[in-house]
Amino acid sequence: MFNALFTKTEEYNKLAQALGSPGACALFGVPAAGRALIYAALAQALGRPLCIVTPGEAEATRFAGDLNALGIAAAVFPARDYVLRPIEGTGREYEYRRLAVLGDLVGGRLQAVCVPDEGLTQYTTPRAEFCANTRTLHPGDTLPRAELTALLYGAGYARRDQVDGPGQFSIRGDIVDIYAPDMKQPARLEFWGDEIDTMHSFDLATQRRDEPIEKIYVSPAREVLFAQPAEAAALIRSCIKKARGKRRTALEACTAADLAQLDGGAMPVDMDKYLTLRYPEPATLLDYFDDPLLILEEPASLREAARATAYRRGEEFSALMEDGALAPGLDKLYTEAGWLWAQAAAHCTLCAENFARSMPDISLKAIVNAPAHTLPAWGGEVAALLEDIQPLCSGGAAVTVMAGTPRAAAGLAADLRTKGLQVTTDAAAAGTAGLVQVLPGQLSAGCSLPFARYAVFTARAFGVSSAQKKKKRSKDALNSLSEITVGDLVVHQSHGIGRYAGIQRMTVQGVQKDYLRIEYDKKDVLYVPVTQLDLLSRYTAPGDSDNVRLSHLGGTDWAKTRKKVKAATEQMAKELIELYARRKQAKGHAFPPDDTWQGDFEQRFAYDETPDQLTCAADIKHDMEEPWPMDRLLCGDVGFGKTEVALRAAFKCVDSGRQVMVLCPTTILAQQHYETFFERFAPFGLEVEVLSRFRTPAQQKRALKAFAEGTIDVLIGTHRLLSADVNPKNLGMVIIDEEQRFGVQHKEQLKNLREQIDVLTLSATPIPRTMQMATSGVRDMSLITTPPTGRRPVIVHVGEYDPDVVSAAIRLEVGRGGQVYYVSNRVKTIDDAVARVHEAAPEARVGVAHGKMSPREVEDVMIEFATKKIDVLIATTIVESGIDNATANTLIIEDSQRLGLAQLYQLKGRVGRSATQAYAYFMFPGELPLTEEATARLTALSEFQDLGSGMRIAMRDLEIRGAGSLMGAEQHGNLSSVGFDLFTQMLGQAVAEARGDDDAGVEAASVGINLPADYFLSEEYMPAVDQRVLVYRKLAAAEDLESVDEVQEETEAAHGELPLAGLNLFNRARIRIRGERLGLESVTLSGGRITFLGVDVPKKVAFELKTRYGAVNFPKSRKLSVPYKAGAGAGSGLGRGLDANDGTGPVAAALMLLQQLGASDDD
Secondary structure, three states, X not given: OHXXXXXXXXXXXXXXXXXXXXXXXXXXXXXXHHHHHHHHHHHHHHOOOEEEEEOOHHHHHXXXXXXXXXXXXEEEXXXXXXXXXXXXXXXXXXXXXXXXXXXXXXXXXXXEEEEEHHHHHEOEXXXXXXXXXXXXXXXXXXXXXXXXXXXXXXXXXXXXXXXXXXXEEEEEOOEEEEEOOOOOOOEEEEEEOOEEEEEEEEOOOOOOEEEEOOOEEEOOOOOOOOOOHHHHHHHHHHHHHHOOHHHHHHHHHHHHHHHHHHHOOOOOOOHHHHHHHHOOOOEOHHHHOOOOEEEEEOHHXXXXXXXXXXXXXXXXXXXXXXXXXXXXXXXOOEOOOOXXXXXXXXXXXXXXXXXXXXXXXXXXXXXXXXXXXXXXXXXXXXXXXXXHHHHHXXXXXXXXXXXXXXXXXXXXXXXXXXXXXXXXXXXXXXXXXXXXXXXXEOOOOEEEEHHHOEEEEEEOOOOOOOOXXXXXOOOOHHHOOOOOOOOOEEEEOOOEEEEEEEEEEEEEOOEEEEEEEEEOHHHOEEEEEHHHHHHEEEOOOOOOHHHOOOOOOOOOHHHHHHHHXXXXXXXXXXXXXXXXXXXXXXXXXXXXXXXXXXXXXHHOOOOOOOHHHHHHHHHHHHHHOOOOOOEEEEEEOOOOOHHHHHHHHHHHHHHOOOEEEEEOOXXXXXXXXXXXXXXHHHHHOOOEEEEOOOOOHHHHHHHHHHHHHOOOOEEEEOHHHHOOOOOOOOEEEEEEEOHHHOOHHHHHHHHHHHXXXXXXXXXXXXXXXXXXXXXXXXXXXXXEOOOOOOOOOOEEEEEEOOHHHHHHHHHHHHHOOOEEEEEOOOOOOHHHHHHHHHHHOOOOOEEEEOOOOOHHHHHHHHHHHHOOOOOEEEEOHHHOOOOOOOOEEEEEEOOHHHOOHHHHHHHHOOOOOOOOOOEEEEEEOOOOOOOHHHHHHHHHHHHOOOOOOHHHHHHHXXXXXXXXXXXXXXXXXXXXXXXXXXXXXXXXXXXXXXXXXXXOOOOOOOOEEEOOOOEOOOOOOOOOHHHHHHHHHHHHHOOOHHHHHHHHHHHHHHHOOOOHHHHHHHHHHHHHHHHHHHOOOEEEEEOOEEEEEOOOOOHHXXXXXXXXXXXXXXXXXXXEEEEEEOOOEOOOOOOEXXXXXXXXXXXXXXXXXXXXXXXXXXX
């Protein structure tokens, strides 16, 4: 609508004329949100791509978001850290994002690129080089595997067993997986000889292929490309040869280590410093555009940003030169000063400022003044929106409202129509006076543009998620840590604790199988067939794993231990069941089903919910409608949307006339929850109050009185809420955030509450005791494991404290407009930390917060940090609980070895709460040896970097910390005796028995399968040992045919068709499951006959099998015998039977017969 109105204005005509030829013009008076509208209109009207240069990455991200919401395909081209030091494991996320933008520009898939000044002035691959190293592939192309491998290595790809990120490829037989930086999803190529037979996209999480693809572009995965190490070495030596004197000496010192690696055939990680050697005429992003509109956002701020970047870069390069990591001649990685202003004269350029400013670097050929102003974001209240819209419509303006989700847009359009407004939901509607257009989507802010007689309003939250495809979660989500690696302690249910020593292929009685080798006490060895992996679990227990006593094979000790632990779990189960029963019998309040108010409240959520959020909210509301008190744990990683689920539960409670208490571990978190609840509940006339140290005694007294009288609906606070003077009139629910932070006495008070009212507990890292109750089925639990769209995992660096790394991290973050949390957990030495930060980054503005400061002082510092008056917040772990700050995206923790795993994980959750890439540095003193526990904690953090790791972190925390608090001290010994997994399993069985569940405690009789055939996955088919073990585990644990089919589908999707030995393995699992369903005792091949024992064969089936295969049925002894010999066949005569020469083997034959004997439940 805006485009049609804007292109009729005098302002547009002036701009269009000025932008018709090279040179700069200026636009003054329009705020940022309004400028995004104008840029989108210019791109469409003039049909030219936009290159929008901003002072920092935050502004670039905001413009890209606005342009995408307005239908212009836009992306951010970020600045990146060149890798100039040989630090292994350096994250290349920013490099991949830049390469993706270059690929999309070359492919014509972008209409606008938003780039911070530093990103534009950084050199990159010349366009001709980029195109030369990009290959287009189609199904039907002929490409020998060796040529493809050389192509991928030459384009900077890394080879992996399994692709799990951009810039990687894997080759497994006839299957090649490739993930180019500009691909939305990785691609799977299936070859037939040297010909590409098919191409599909595939899902990284499940490794299953999705949609067919017609073509892919294999574009470069590095900005600095060397085809071969020898080529790079020759180029470096030629550069050294040309140098003279001190310059040559510096070059030789700087390149010696790299040349040694290159001569050994390896490519060093820090090849970025050779950019100008590789590309004597390097390019910038601008070289990838054809005739762009160059837009300079706020030139005065750009000038300041360029000055700050140049200073920071000078300091950084000086330090690198001093350390010998860089040498003169290798430091030309950026354009010269003043380059940007020269580009303004060479291109059609628009300079935009809020206010009229002088521009000393640029000569302007036209100036357009277009006064406009920002409009406040709409908070969801229709009455307030009407107050703003009606005067505009009456004055002849057209109005657009960006309402968030499509659901919210439809609801708002209906509401406004009932108020008598002329409303349309057509995105292409022509702008007429008084028309209100309601659309899904959001902008960073609203704006009124009187010169175009137009205004746009936007819903409050910025960044709309797109609907997500729900991933199937494995049934045993809690068991994801139980994969075993060589050297781990394991527990065999029948033989006890041993040490896993790898997989061994053995031939027994002419049959090849994979076995797990388990070493026991006195050098005894047990070989466990992979088909019995369900009998093994990883030994997880407190204490030093090196001092655990291994069991003695064939002794009676293990049987005694199991008997003792079984008795203890039975007693414990009885107590737990009594607690559970008391809760079920307790008289709670059954809340009524959702009404229209509840629907209206949920509709106003500004984002699309993730599938997990919807499931969890539904489960919790269902519990609330039951007549007994709810006790549910809601587990979800930091920032995954637990608060919204809690808001919906709280609203349901308040909507039916009851009150809610929200209990938080810290005052700051209480204040943040207060603001969230107040904002969401205010449009419905509900009263929300907070009880904290930031309220005066008089205010607290008034709040308590009102809560007792029932005029306050929701009261939020710290453990102050558990005081005797808090007397709600009609309490219906307590929400506990971050339960792991409350002490024992508070937990006892909460335990008493649980027997009377509904309790909802929120946690990102549940304490092991809580989690144990959940895993045992005693406490209800909901999991949110789906991250919001656009969220990136935090890149973790674990290492010794290094002032250079700290300096670079702070400067990178502050340079891109962000903020830093610097955690120093000792109040006594926090001043030393302040001095270290000042030395590392003298230009950074620093604030300090710790527990010894007064509440008011802490609050003042936090407010300064939230309002961006502080760049680096140096604090104790006071910051760990729930302070939301989307611009703080770097976390540095010194002495991280002193903190617990759950604490470290919570702190990591403070960063990475937006779409910006976040970094966490866990540092420890280089001079001190780390304890085994500290090493295990830091290892866990570096291992579990993907989104949604909270649950696995909790499992590892249990292992490291021990489980003294798990079920009380008396269980500590029992848990150590058998390990956590087996203890949980035994407790689960005891609970089921105590509950009287059907089949509880009755172990399924295993089916004896004696069919001579090979059962294994070969190294050629699946090279990675851990992947083979994982498949073996899944098959051994499978309880239904669907699970086996799923595992086979996943395996074949990733590795191709199963060879016969692998197929036998899967069919063996199917025989076991079908056999258990039919009550089968055994199936054996002996003397040319396949014999089934313990099977009842219906008369009709027995007759058919006899007629067809010459089968003999013995009903009394429940035995069936079928001939299986070479050359046999169906029909009459002596040759009847199953043909042993048909190539499928006895396993497939036995499975085919079982299928005829009776249907399985899940057929």
